[in-house]
């Protein structure tokens with residue numbers, strides 16, 4: 001099972017922490033949770049992934065697989081669709097490494113880190 005961890009405290013924009021009383025991270029998390037509901041991936045929220053200056057941030061993890069941290073997302077449905085689609089490809093892969101040709105357009109340029117699995 002692949003899990004998308006969404007930072008729910010990320011800023012809404014460079015100048016605004018919140019929009020309509022929600023952080024950018026909360027707004028992105030709501031989009032991701034809605035889209036992922038039928039996609040076979042789990043979603044969790046985490047307050048701060050320590051990438052605050054490149055909000056909004058997510059991490060994609062699965063047991064025994066590479067973890068990927070992605071950032072610089074706008075808190076919008078388009079971002080969430082790309083994140084969920086990428087997580088589905090991560091879930092289908094053996095190691096967590098998704099071939100570049102399978103990357104959704106919306107994740108390109110958003111990768112921050114790749115972290116090896118312990119297992």
Ligand code: FES
Nearest residue numbers: 007049050051052
């Ligand atoms: S507040 Fe989102 S990474 Fe720190």
